[in-house]
Amino acid sequence: MEHRGNREQGTLISELIQGMELAKQLRVHLDTASSAESMDLLVQKILSSYEKALLILQFSRPMSMGQPQQNVGATSGVPESPLSINGSPRSDDLDKDNQDTRDVSKKRKMLPRWTDHVRVTSENLLEGTHDDGYSWRKYGQEDILGAKYPRSYYRCTYRHTQDCWATKQVQKSDEDPTIFEITYRGTHTCVHGNQPVPPPASPEKQEYKLTNLNTNNNQQLQSQGILSNLRKGPTVNTEMATSFSFPSTSFGWLKTENHSFSPSGVLDNNNILNSFSSPFTSPATPELNYFSASQPQMNSFGGMLSTQNSEPDLKELISANTSATNSPIIDLDFSLDQLELDPNFQFDAQGFFSS
DNA sequence: TGTATTTGACCCTA
DNA sequence: TAGGGTCAAATACA
Missing domain, CATH: 1.10.287 (Helix Hairpins)
Structure with a gap:
């Protein structure tokens, strides 16, 4: 096959x-x-x-x-309880169908993903201690090839109780040990966060991502209610920069005094990001992150086919879009x-x- | 086949 | 006792 x-x-x-x-x-x-x-x-x-x-x-x-359950998971960030099928994802008696389901549960590449860069100050030197509004449980740590520091894996504390499949990875930056790169995957569906939990990206918004990324028209975004849906991001006590999971073209966002975000100078005036109104709040929902991460080098196919996009992330993006x-x-x-x-x-x- | 990611068991702590 | 961290092993993916 x-x-x-x-x-x-x-x-x-x-x-x-x-x-x-x-x-x-x-x-x-x-x-x-x-x-x-x-x-x-x-x-x-x-x-x-x-x-x-x-x-x-x-x-x-x-x-x-066509793996409908996978698509649902990609849309909402919440796979349909893939682990609960047989009680254990490692059961060797999984039949073929369940094997497919297990595939969804393992490496959930379909989930939207974005990355925060958190600069740690003396107030919170311990990695992962910054308050992003959610409750996390560490479930693993691994040395990453080519990286000086290990990567820690966190999942939402309420994964099992509320079927919340958000995860994050925390890794200390090689270049600057005071910066932790935090990669989020999936959106929270639990209701325990300190902040209102955004609903999963609606199909309309997903569709919007697919079809309108090639516009740098801020008014159009506003007219579709996108910018108005920007949610205040992680409440971090530290100087924080946020970038996105298009590795080769991470966009930096420097947090300013009023907890808004502004482009960190990576982008030129022709960039789509500058079409957004400022102040710009921290991206909190994947769809908005992908908006921000859409490439300056826009071309056809809804503006997503940038030569700078890494293939895996691009596939993720497309899958996330189309699945909805x-x-x-x-x-x-x-x-x-x-x-x-x-x-x-x-x-x-x-x-x-x-x- | 090597690496990244996830799981479950076990242990620690409040 | 519940919640969270550590760790070895399993598993997916390139």
Whole structure:
């Protein structure tokens, strides 16, 4: 099944690339005012390629991409109690279906993820002691290859009692030991936090992420209620910077006196982040983090196909997005960096995939 | 196959 | 006794 999925991915990529190339040719034809017949032929080829790609997606979804329970988990950050099926996730008598469920529970790559950088002061030198408004229980610590300091793993204290699947990883920065890099995964669904617990990202917002990341129009964001939903972030007593889990392009946010956040200078004036109004509150919900993390080098495909995005995170993002929308590209798991999309080629995520 | 992540058992502490 | 940290082992993933 794995091999079949890989083969389908390869075919899918080929079809999409072919479609893109044909679109490029069509553009050349348009520029040179070629005959209507040749352009019509190209259009037919393009449509054919994308139809094939969509067919591949549709047929492969039930097998390798369509794991509804996984999608639900990705949407809300709360897998549907995968561990409670047999009592123990390590049971060797798990049948195949349960094996799939267990896969969801183990490395929950689908969960939205973002990273805080917390500078520790004399007031809280102990790692992980900063108050981010939630109750955590440490469940592991591991030395990470190439890192000076071990990484600690925390999960929500109320995982079992309230089925809250939020986790975080805390690791001391190699460069600056006074900074702890805290990576959050999933959103809290428990009600024990010091702060109001944000509801899981709604499908509408997830859809918004997919289709509107290529806009740097602050007014548009506000009109859709996105900015107004910004929640005050972790209440940390320390100087704190927040960045996001697009490793190669982490954006820094320096906390200011009034507990708001401002760009730390990584981004230039053309960046989408500067289109947000200031003061900017700490990202607290994944969807907003991904908004902030959307790349300055925007291009097509809803603005998410940045060459700077690391592939795993990009796949995460896409999965998170699509899982909430029942889009045909659910769990699309191909190497996006193989696709060199023409900057002028406009994917209309909604229109394109809904036909 | 090596590494990262998660689990459950065990222990400590308030 | 409940809650949290430590640790070895299991497991997923690249």
